[in-house]
Structure formats: C-alpha cells, structure tokens
Amino acid sequence: MGEDEPSVPLSHRVPDLGALELLLAVARLGSLGRAARARGISQPAASSRIRSMERQLGVALVERSPRGSRLTDAGALVTDWARRVVEAAEAFDAGAQALRGRRDSRLRVAASMTIAEYLLPGWLIALRAELPGTAVSLLAGNSSVVAERLLAGEADLGFVEGLAVPAGLDGAVIAHDRLVVVAAPSHPWTRRRGELTADELAATPLILRERGSGTRQVLDAALAAHGGLAEPLLELASTTAVKAAVVSEAAPSVLSELAVGEELGARRLVEIPVRGLRLGRELRAVWPAGQRPAGPARRLLGLTRGTP
Secondary structure, eight states: OOTTSOOOOOOTTSOOHHHHHHHHHHHHHSOHHHHHHHHTSOHHHHHHHHHHHHHHHTSOOEEEETTEEEEOHHHHHHHHHHHHHHHHHHHHHHHHHHHHHHHHTEEEEEEOHHHHHHTHHHHHHHHHHHOTTOEEEEEEOOHHHHHHHHHTTOOSEEEEOSSSOOTTEEEEEEEEEEEEEEEOTTSGGGGOSSOEEHHHHHHSOOEEEOTTSHHHHHHHHHHGGGTOOOOOSEEESOHHHHHHHHHTTSOOEEEEHHHHHHHHHTTSSEEEOEETOOOEEEEEEEEETTOOOOHHHHHHHHHGGGOO
C-alpha cells in the first residue's frame, strides 16, 4: 500500500480476541463445557458466543453432540488463523508490558530550588516506600531550567515556583507559599518602629536569587508598581547561598517562608514586615502539554496533593 493510499479498516467480520480464545479452547479441550470453564464463563454464554461468531463469519465452526464438540473443516481452518492472531496479540501485550516496565523503572524529576530542598525529599521518601524498584534522579535548578528540561524530554515531571505555568507545559497547583523579607538581627530594619514600605524595599540593594528563579519572578512582579527592584547587591544561584550571605550581615533578602523557617526560629534571621505588599505564590507540578504524567510520575504527583 502506498503512503498516500487510505488505510482500510479491519472487516466487521473479524471476531474479537475473546471469541478467538474461546474457539481455541474448544479445539484444545474437545468440549464446549470444558472450554467455558477454562475461560471462566458459563456454558450458555460460551454457546452464545460461538453462535455469534458463526453468524459473524457466515460459516459453521463447531458441531455439537452428546459426546462433546468438534470443529468443522471451516472451524479447523479458522482455529489455525485464530492461533496466529492470538499469538501475535500475546507478543504485542508482552512488548507493551516491557515498555511499561522500562518506564516504571525510572523517574526523572526536575525541580526549582525551594521545592527540591524543602518539599521533594519527603515526597520521594513516600514514593520509595510505594515503588521501591523505581530509580529516581533529581535535577535541581531554577524554574526556567525546569521548563527547558521538560520540553527537551530530559525530565518526566517538574516542579516550579513562578507566577504561571511556563509556555509549552501543563500544570497543577500543589501547594501555596509566601515570600518573606529577612535580615540579620543586627540590621537597622529589625529596630525600626514602623513597617517597611514597598517603595523602601524596592529601592534597597538586596541579596537575591538569579533571574529566572520563581522567587525572583514573583518579587519582580510585586515591586513593578513601586519602581522595580534596585540593582541587587548580590545575585546567587542557590537559596542556601543567599541565606548565608544574609546571616553574615551583607544585606537583607526576600526568600520563601519554607526556606527560612529554621533560621527564623533560631533568630539567625528576622522577618521584616512590609506594609501593603502581597508576596504569596503558588507552587506547581508541570509536564509537557498534552502528556499527562503516567507511571511513577503520576504516583509522585498524587503524593504531592496532601501538601499544605
């Protein structure tokens, strides 16, 4: 058949696999009743299915007698064809199972830094308890890098912290987060009486995550109406590095509440209230558009649903 010729659908006279398997059982066992038991159906149901197949093909397949059932000449020929069809279907099923097994043997996750450090470890421990045979690899990077890896086919599931689902991806909100302004205890902002204003925050050189990170996207958008961010004092590629710089009294920063909980509790950092500035954000699971997560990726996505 040429490439431009329309494909021809299978004839409506081709029986389904279940009917062919029943016919093979009759040929093997020599009795419609024994074939019915072997297939886990009643004898009347088996008889009805054979009659339906005979009408569908337009030929008699089985002769019934008190001594059992035997194939007609046409039935013997159809049985030979049926055996080849069923064997091909079994090979197809085995191949599909092998593909599923290969898919389920690994999971490639790409996650933005905050999610990778503070949420994913718990999810992956729970996943390992359910799927101990699945090998998981994790790539941590900013939200832009996560999107690039998914679109390049280098990750099965991603997690981002930005304002929206990146282009070319579908996603679902899995949690909510809040950005907080933090400073070292010795910083002058910790001793002021009134709240910091958004204009003051925007005008202050801060220690920030790099452009492309979800934290930076949210902060840029929130301060756009207040003149935009001042030139950062430092831009660092990890939340841990930013926290270390703030603790060393270099300058304040804006970070995820998830990331600074321990430092705030130990008073190594102090949260600075900001008047009239909303810094909430949604955390999302993302995947290539039109490709719903399957296998371990789908299970991991399910485990994120209970996240506060």
